Amino acid sequence: MAGNTFGTLFTITSFGESHGCCIGGVIDGCPSNLRVDYDLIQQKIKERQTNSLPYTSSRHESDDVIFLSGISNKLTTGAPIAFYIKNQDIDSSHYEANKGVLKPSHADYTYVKKYGIYDYKGSGRASARETLVRVVAGCFAMMFLQSKAIKIKAYTTQIGSIVYPKPLTQILPDADINDLHCPDKEIYQSMLNELKSTRAQNDSIGGKVSCVIENTPVGLGEPVFDKLQADLAKAMLSINAAKGFEYGSGFQSAAMKGSIHNDLFTSEFRTKTNHSGGIQAGISNGENIYFSVAFKPLASIGQNQESVNIQGEKAIYKGGGRHDVCVIPRVVPVVEAMATLVLADHLLRFNAYKIH
Amino acid sequence: MAGNTFGTLFTITSFGESHGCCIGGVIDGCPSNLRVDYDLIQQKIKERQTNSLPYTSSRHESDDVIFLSGISNKLTTGAPIAFYIKNQDIDSSHYEANKGVLKPSHADYTYVKKYGIYDYKGSGRASARETLVRVVAGCFAMMFLQSKAIKIKAYTTQIGSIVYPKPLTQILPDADINDLHCPDKEIYQSMLNELKSTRAQNDSIGGKVSCVIENTPVGLGEPVFDKLQADLAKAMLSINAAKGFEYGSGFQSAAMKGSIHNDLFTSEFRTKTNHSGGIQAGISNGENIYFSVAFKPLASIGQNQESVNIQGEKAIYKGGGRHDVCVIPRVVPVVEAMATLVLADHLLRFNAYKIH
């Protein structure tokens, strides 16, 4: 495969550039006869959209999804579901101003070296706009998972220095959640302040998203290489700006003793603790799956930066343009979508071998 | 694919159980006419072997690799390279003693639920012994990478509370390295003490491995899903006991500002800093690639633990048997091997599209 298809049995093939006419995808392997939940699609798109909050890009897009195939009478047909979303509010002026100068910590250099084509008009294929395709595909995976009562929800657990301190191991009541997807009101205020002050500095800032999956049946995951956590890790690290992944006890486990870390069984095959993060030996064990993903500060900032041009000569990359201060909260539905795609794929693989 | 094959063009298919007759693998897609470096294979196997240090299992295995195909006159032929390593020192007495009782934080429960077969004689397919197959396969990938001057080296950077504090961003002189693969003499001593005291407590302990890759050509990685870091993350999380992965600035980046984090270009397309960890937009940028992997404390400890039997009734899982105190240092060559396999695979994919 050439890199733009994800999944084994439930697959999404992604296409489109941020500054082309559209982005889109083709979902293949979505089971037939699922009722298409258009409200879910609109809700998830909205969560990912540029909005009126002070910390997001001023680019406006309506992001209507145009479906081309695979749906009949609001039901999936089992055929490939193709869709696209137009790019409407394209303003290349900022990119024109930096034409020929490589953007630091961004795709310019590696793309021009790999593909032999210099695309100065925004990051093209490498833009975060591509993740919208994943969100739409994730909704179809979610329709499938919902038919099995599986639930997936992601939260903002860090923005810069503001950290939600507790491990997030279960889904919270919807009422507690705000437009930052932060699970705590006070921390939410601090995060808003962090975003505002970062914006005031013409800077960007990193963050962390944590995700919980409930009601996974026991048995998902295909050792030894396609362990459930391995496919989740790949899914998460394929998201723009992601820098790290941990599940269950994660990096903290490196400092722990086995006598503390081991999850003791209780009767009915449940465990007292859940350091394992719902996955044992690469296979879901029925406990909640939870994991976190770290995101770097976005490369686009409002400050001039030292750089070179495509000839390799010193040049200044000018700050400006319309950009988010932080990949969060817009990446929250993307994390959910990728987790959903992994779960749907593994649920189909699990079905395949359940022959008795 | 059914989960036991890794890679797209350079592939390893793994087989065997820890308490069966052998473990082994089939490498497919290894370029022909590579000289087989048997010394490298012996060295890497030795690094992974149970040895005389106080913190490793007392199980002794000679681990001679028997090659069945794909090599002629000490050269790879381009045909699949099949190999196996016999399991020689099998002592199931500990497992007999716990027959019918599920081992906490281990594969017993998920395997019996997934496959419908209860394998009480050690963890079978889920044993860390399986990783030896990866080490052997990684050596062939390394022979290929060495022909392109690419270097890969992993280090122990944490055992329990003892942490190597600096980011490891380049390969160190061999002379500085000890049998723990720790890059610092004093920290090495502290780590040894941590291992000894853990053993004295009949307990196990977690750790962290950091890996550096040098001389990677610009252009490896296939966005948007098969980004180089995504495939590295999958590779690492497919290793037994791995709980987290981060590359470049990793989880620290969540607290950083873009103005600090951005790697500014210098002339000749190099960067002043390397928070990107050698990968930009999913594609290698020619700087050193570096990443870390967290490992949990092993589930096997010398203490009795509360559990249930396979009927779901309360039971005691007895401590004992022969087990490592820590997955480190034996997992260090496994991390190297998986990184090597990812790089070799992506180098072949890179070659494929270099048509001009």
Place this chain on the structure above:
Amino acid sequence: MAGNTFGTLFTITSFGESHGCCIGGVIDGCPSNLRVDYDLIQQKIKERQTNSLPYTSSRHESDDVIFLSGISNKLTTGAPIAFYIKNQDIDSSHYEANKGVLKPSHADYTYVKKYGIYDYKGSGRASARETLVRVVAGCFAMMFLQSKAIKIKAYTTQIGSIVYPKPLTQILPDADINDLHCPDKEIYQSMLNELKSTRAQNDSIGGKVSCVIENTPVGLGEPVFDKLQADLAKAMLSINAAKGFEYGSGFQSAAMKGSIHNDLFTSEFRTKTNHSGGIQAGISNGENIYFSVAFKPLASIGQNQESVNIQGEKAIYKGGGRHDVCVIPRVVPVVEAMATLVLADHLLRFNAYKIH
């Protein structure tokens, strides 16, 4: 994979239904910096189009290709190339007339059983219209192959009882070819008559297409399973109405002796004869590759036929609607396209392993 993606490194993902809004595809793995030959695309589409000849469907479609991504300044960028073609002249009246009755020798029954959805409005996903996607994708593969001087051309060698009697082992001058792609003028006239008389009988008729590939480099094909002929066979049998595939001496070889069949080497590693059809042990040997594909008579005829309805009760399937008398000549560019896709894919795989 879920069945709608073809290829390993050069891939096409197909979507769309004949009576939906459009059909389309996503090409992934097309090398960058190929000049897009829009004339070639138009020519090949035209060859496949419904036209004014007496033997083709009266459905009219302009078949303009709308490209959504992957092309910049008329060059491929290395990103996925998404495209679609609108369905414009949809007339469901014939299908309405047969609503609920299963069409004999067609997709109705197997699709409704497999996907649980009854799509009476034409064959939907199973329509020959889907093959237009392959033709467009094949043009991009062709642009790549042309950069290596590889040539592919298919011919009509049988329509019903009219058979082109000689093996077609090399590409003919363009001037000799007519709108049936038949390599002989007299046989062309007989074929036209066969088509006319079949139409007069409200019937359909089968045929055969033969294809030649010239200038293939030695070495394409990946034994033991992905032999070049194996992937060609799969490609051809994935075309609607295809019933058989043979290459080189084909089914005739079953009656031959080795002393006659063996292709003796001459100096310069060429062979005197080419019963091998340009492929030896699964790998191209530099001689011309040639093969034939048999196609059944199309299921759509102008006669009433006994059938059952979706409840399984006896019913009459009424003849009529707009249909081709024969899959030929419209399938000729489809055969070419699929051959081109296989060659492009194997050329990339060949490149991957050419490391020295």
Place this chain on the structure above:
Amino acid sequence: MAGNTFGTLFTITSFGESHGCCIGGVIDGCPSNLRVDYDLIQQKIKERQTNSLPYTSSRHESDDVIFLSGISNKLTTGAPIAFYIKNQDIDSSHYEANKGVLKPSHADYTYVKKYGIYDYKGSGRASARETLVRVVAGCFAMMFLQSKAIKIKAYTTQIGSIVYPKPLTQILPDADINDLHCPDKEIYQSMLNELKSTRAQNDSIGGKVSCVIENTPVGLGEPVFDKLQADLAKAMLSINAAKGFEYGSGFQSAAMKGSIHNDLFTSEFRTKTNHSGGIQAGISNGENIYFSVAFKPLASIGQNQESVNIQGEKAIYKGGGRHDVCVIPRVVPVVEAMATLVLADHLLRFNAYKIH
């Protein structure tokens, strides 16, 4: 994938050279808890073995299968099943005599050009001995299919000029079958004579195998590319010496009219005729699946042949060595095995999407 793995969910990875120490394979994705039918394995191996008939090679091999993994208490465990079979009776004298001279219509030239390695000791990886791996793997697929009552049987329907004249559309009583797998006693005698006279001429001869599959559930096959017949075609053309594939009405359909060819439905969704060969629109329709495979005369003959050496200079390839006169009947169980693997794979894929 690198060419030596077949299948999507039920996979076989093949390894080994005919003149190396062994051949073998790894089956991955075989469902767990299947009882291993060792008698079936022995029977199928025996059918493929060199034996005492006058038309087969005098090479003797006991062909005991050594299983390395994936089986416990005579049950499949769901883990990869690795196995190998030793090569015992290696006599390279014939190959020594022709060292440096390219064997006509054989693998020598393409292998040396592709892999850069000249393996004069028999055809190595390209030997028909490799197909034994497929036979063993096919037995495990068969154990799975038998649990669903699916039956697969192949027959010899042509040797040279002797042709079994009727289409073979159903499985015959076992009693009627002889050591040539020919379904007719008189034709069997003629075939034996054809083989004897060919041997007397120091020549080889081609043939045809026909295969029938009964009790396939409706719904197997994944359009539009992984149609059931497409995967069968690939499977068959991946067998050494195969030159053509046709299913149902096959090449005959090219001369037929739709009014004759269409399979009319009767009540209960069965069809009066079965020109479709049990597959409609790429999906099994519940009728018997039947297909034929043409095989060329083997390249190895007892006569001297004009050739060139590896420098490209004229040379004589000397006749001799131990070889079969015809690939039939030994290829009959190989055809069965490959069909079985395709069916098992598609049955698992079918299971995957059966979610309601």
